[in-house]
Amino acid sequence: MKSVEIKGIITPIVTPMNADETVNVPELRNQVKRQIDGGVHAIFCSGTNGEGYILSGEEKKLVLQTVVEEVNGRLPVYAGTGCISTKETIEQSRLAREIGADVLSIITPSFAAASQEELYAHYRTVAEAVDMPVVLYNIPARTGNALSPATVGRLAEIDNIVGAKDSSGNFTNILAYLEAGKSKKNGKFSMLSGNDQLIIWTLLAGGTGGIAGCANVYPHTMASIYDLFAAGRIEEAKAANASIQNLRSCFKYGNPNTIIKTAVELLGYPVGKCRAPFNRVPDEGIEALKKVLKENADKGMN
Numbered sequence: 001m002k003s004v005e006i007k008g009i010i011t012p013i014v015t016p017m018n019a020d021e022t023v024n025v026p027e028l029r030n031q032v033k034r035q036i037d038g039g040v041h042a043i044f045c046s047g048t049n050g051e052g053y054i055l056s057g058e059e060k061k062l063v064l065q066t067v068v069e070e071v072n073g074r075l076p077v078y079a080g081t082g083c084i085s086t087k088e089t090i091e092q093s094r095l096a097r098e099i100g101a102d103v104l105s106i107i108t109p110s111f112a113a114a115s116q117e118e119l120y121a122h123y124r125t126v127a128e129a130v131d132m133p134v135v136l137y138n139i140p141a142r143t144g145n146a147l148s149p150a151t152v153g154r155l156a157e158i159d160n161i162v163g164a165k166d167s168s169g170n171f172t173n174i175l176a177y178l179e180a181g182k183s184k185k186n187g188k189f190s191m192l193s194g195n196d197q198l199i200i201w202t203l204l205a206g207g208t209g210g211i212a213g214c215a216n217v218y219p220h221t222m223a224s225i226y227d228l229f230a231a232g233r234i235e236e237a238k239a240a241n242a243s244i245q246n247l248r249s250c251f252k253y254g255n256p257n258t259i260i261k262t263a264v265e266l267l268g269y270p271v272g273k274c275r276a277p278f279n280r281v282p283d284e285g286i287e288a289l290k291k292v293l294k295e296n297a298d299k300g301m302n
Contacts, residue, residue, distance in 0.1 A: 001131045004076050004102045006163040006190035007208040008041025008226045009199070011215040012049040012080075014261050015063055017272035023059055025066055027270055031216075032070040034269075038219025038302070041209065041226065043067055044105060046080035048142065048167075049213040049257045052107075054275045061095060068100040078211075082107035082137060086122050093130040103133045105165065105211075110143035116151045127158050134160055138177075139167035139194060149173070153180035156189045165211050167194025171201060178206050196222070197248060200241040203229045213256065214244045217263045217293075221301045243301060246292045253285025263289050 013035060016027035035043055045067050046052030046060045055063065064079050071077050079096035081104050083089045093104050106126060108119060127134050136155060140146035146168065147155075155161045164181070166174050174193060181189030191207035193199045199210035203226070215222035221240055228237035250259050258274045262281050265271050266289055273279040281289075 001160055002102055002133060004133050004162075006103065006133070006135060006192065009209055009215055009223045010042040010044050010078060010192070010211045011035045011040045011219065011222075012044040012047030012211050012213055013067065014216050014257075014264055014271050015046070015050045015055065015059075016270065017275065019272065021272075021275050023062055024270065024272060025062070028063065028066050029070045031264075031269065031271065032067055035215065035219050036071070036074060038215070039223035039227070040075070040215055040219050041223065042076040042078060042103075043071060044078035044080065044211055045101075047078075047105065047211065048139065049216060049260055050080065051257065051275055051278075052080040053142075054278070057092065057095075060092065061099065064096060064099050064101060076102040078103045078105050078135070080105050080107065080137075082109070084109050084111060086125050089122070089126050090129045093126060093132070097130060097132050101132070103135060103162075104130065105135045105137050107137040107139065108143045108145040108147060110145065114145045116148050119145065119147060120151050120154055123155050123161065124158060127155075127160050130160075132160060133162045135162065135190075135192065136164040137167070137194070138164065138173075141168070149176035149180040152177050153183045156181045156184040159186050161189075162187065163190035163192060163208070165192040165194045169195045169198070171198055174198065174202055174207065175205060196244055197241070199225050200229065200238050203237075204234070213260050214247060216260050217247060217267065218244065218296070218301050243296070243299070246295060250285060250288050250292060253288060254281045259285070259289070262286070263293060266290060266293055
């Protein structure tokens with residue numbers, strides 16, 4: 001199994017699309033270069049901000065192949081391979097391994113309600129089928145299924161389940177996952193915040209970083225949260241984390257990943273819209289975004 005340190009600011013990179021909703025491969029390459037130049041610590045394909053929920057298997061393959069090729073070993077590449085069924089999750093995970101991904105991020109199954117025992121069996125079966133580092137992904141508001149801390153503790157005992165990303169927005173849950181991860185006997189169980197606002201607090205509590213959608217808009221600013229923290233410059237790290245709050249305040253105008261992709265487009269990058277029907281931002285939201293982007297540009301955020 002690859003040995004990858006799960007840490008830093010990991011960008012769930014947007015999937016650029018042409019007007020006909022096909023993947024814009026040249027702009028995807030450009031966004032990878034932009035993220036690397038911004039100093040992020042890893043890139044995550046087909047996450048929520050990458051619209052993994054609406055990409056076909058072949059499109060996910062194209063995105064991952066493109067990113068792995070463009071990264072060329074400079075950073076770890078995470079692949080979102082979680083599907084509703086265990087069978088398809090294993091298929092997507094094995095494909096990601098063949099393409100060259102370094103880490104698997106596996107979201108909980110969605111739509112049908114799953115018991116904790118079913119979730120445990122799902123992750124255990126996938127982990128046993130693919131000899132790669134696996135990061136659990138909890139985002140119950142989107143999937144309808146939440147991983148309990150007790151289940152995370154059981155899963156942490158599996159050698160290649162190496163961490164968790166929590167996007168519940170509940171810091172108490174992050175703390176509970178951190179405690180549950182102590183059950184891991186072989187290696188370290190890493191905790192990542194999936195809520196950008198909580199990254200510095202997760203680090204201070206013993207976590208290792210965050211999968212940060214806002215890094216699509218401000219890669220340097222977001223990467224600096226971890227870099228400043230690692231350098232012991234805690235107050236500056238807190239300030240960097242707080243600086244994205246005005247962008248996050250625009251999430252009220254639409255689906256958060258739609259807002260993020262719209263913001264990247266407004267910065268002048270032709271990433272296109274999110275795939276329909278999740279692609280509408282009202283005029284007031286566009287104006288609010290433009291105002292925030294101007295304010296932050298004046299402050300030197302990038």
